[in-house]
Amino acid sequence: MVLRLDCPHCGSRPVEEWVYGEVPDPPDYLTGAEERDVDRGFMMSNTEGARQERWFHAGGCRRWQTIGRDTTV
Amino acid sequence: MNEFIEAQVSFGWEDLRSSYDVVIVGGGGHGLSTAYHLATRHGITNVAVLERGYIGSGNSGRNTTIIRANYGIPEAVRFYQRSVDLYSRLEEETGRWIMHDRKGLLWLVHGTPGTRHERARSIVNQAFGADTVYVTPEEVRQICPDVDLNAGGGEFRVTGGSYSPHAATARHDRVVWALAEGAMKRGVHVHQRAAVTGLLKSGDRVTGVLTDRGPVAAGVVVSAVGGHVSTLAAMAGVRLPIRTHPLQAFVTNHYARSFRPIVASAGMGFYVSQTPRGEMLLGSAIDRQPSYSYRSSYEFLSYCSLPAVTLLPFLRNLTILRQWAGVCDMSVDMSPIMGYTGVDGFLVTTGWGTWGFKGIPAGGEQMAELIATDRTPELIAPFSLNRFKEDRLLFDPGSTGTTH
Numbered sequence: 001m002v003l004r005l006d007c008p009h010c011g012s013r014p015v016e017e018w019v020y021g022e023v024p025d026p027p028d029y030l031t032g033a034e035e036r037d038v039d040r041g042f043m044m045s046n047t048e049g050a051r052q053e054r055w056f057h058a059g060g061c062r063r064w065q066t067i068g069r070d071t072t073v
Numbered sequence: 074m075n076e077f078i079e080a081q082v083s084f085g086w087e088d089l090r091s092s093y094d095v096v097i098v099g100g101g102g103h104g105l106s107t108a109y110h111l112a113t114r115h116g117i118t119n120v121a122v123l124e125r126g127y128i129g130s131g132n133s134g135r136n137t138t139i140i141r142a143n144y145g146i147p148e149a150v151r152f153y154q155r156s157v158d159l160y161s162r163l164e165e166e167t168g169r170w171i172m173h174d175r176k177g178l179l180w181l182v183h184g185t186p187g188t189r190h191e192r193a194r195s196i197v198n199q200a201f202g203a204d205t206v207y208v209t210p211e212e213v214r215q216i217c218p219d220v221d222l223n224a225g226g227g228e229f230r231v232t233g234g235s236y237s238p239h240a241a242t243a244r245h246d247r248v249v250w251a252l253a254e255g256a257m258k259r260g261v262h263v264h265q266r267a268a269v270t271g272l273l274k275s276g277d278r279v280t281g282v283l284t285d286r287g288p289v290a291a292g293v294v295v296s297a298v299g300g301h302v303s304t305l306a307a308m309a310g311v312r313l314p315i316r317t318h319p320l321q322a323f324v325t326n327h328y329a330r331s332f333r334p335i336v337a338s339a340g341m342g343f344y345v346s347q348t349p350r351g352e353m354l355l356g357s358a359i360d361r362q363p364s365y366s367y368r369s370s371y372e373f374l375s376y377c378s379l380p381a382v383t384l385l386p387f388l389r390n391l392t393i394l395r396q397w398a399g400v401c402d403m404s405v406d407m408s409p410i411m412g413y414t415g416v417d418g419f420l421v422t423t424g425w426g427t428w429g430f431k432g433i434p435a436g437g438e439q440m441a442e443l444i445a446t447d448r449t450p451e452l453i454a455p456f457s458l459n460r461f462k463e464d465r466l467l468f469d470p471g472s473t474g475t476t477h
Contacts, residue, residue: 071365
């Protein structure tokens, strides 16, 4: 059985309809404008555990949604 | 003869000391290869390799064991060809049979853009030392008669490809154990079930590691961690351009005939080879969103099997025996990252994604040279972490063998 998510606009839909997305999260200790830009462009926290992501509902309402996910399960 | 290589190697397990010249975190192929080359090439043996599970329990024991150098950019062809050469001498050097089998690789394409790409790949390969040649559909048929040149009723018609005679496979846990034995015979300590829980720091400098068996001081700490590397790097204050994605693979039951070349199709998104046991080993794309989960999925079996039975119809008669997953440190430009991190005392060999096994000998050799001489060897200079800041990315996704 495919995993289903509850979309606030479309109701229960298969997860394949969404496209994974993320939010750049440069850490506070990076203060220089250039190093923050490099971090936003290439680096990621790659968090092991619970994190907030932005997924795009490409096969449904075509809106960006914030989704919480635990990457260890 | 006991088939388990653990039963054949001759060394003792030592107690963890409180200090080493070099501490390598991660007892997979790259960590052990770095230790092996430090000991054999540079006489540096006050070295510890710390492994949280057992050696080879991460991606070194979960990959599809393909060794090849048919990359699309000069830096990568040069590096991987070095690794191909070192692999072919590893049995003689270590005295251990790693089941190295040079069987060649067919990289098939289905359409004009792919054909053009494989012609370019052959030219770049030959210019930088790999023996890849462009092949026509007729030559594909001669090399591997099992391929359906009119696959999918013509939808995936084979229009050509490239052939790399140098490509090989080897038994992955034998590689890991041969390197571990070679290093340990010379005095290197390998510690299994020794989890690194933190880093010791003095100012901005990394001076050792915290383990579940106590602190260990180190002249230099090298991260040879696989999928979990970002967590360790964060402890040092190092940011990495890495996402951790699961990669799955499966094997079928025994196929009674010999299937010689490794066959890959990036367009159809799968690759296949035969294991020494006769099983057909198939791999495909990484799971699309990052995750640290080792779960296998039915979805993977289905999207990997369909193109496979389309291109190689004989696979229809086989059944799937088992499947597994590993978590891969995928760098954003699909090339590895080796060397300095900007934090003193902390080096990385990472970003090995889905292409790490083939890089084990050269990666370890070059990292060992970097540690011993404190200078970045010319071969891996392009693969530094600095390349992202300096906008010198080594983007080569078409050569990774998986679709991303």
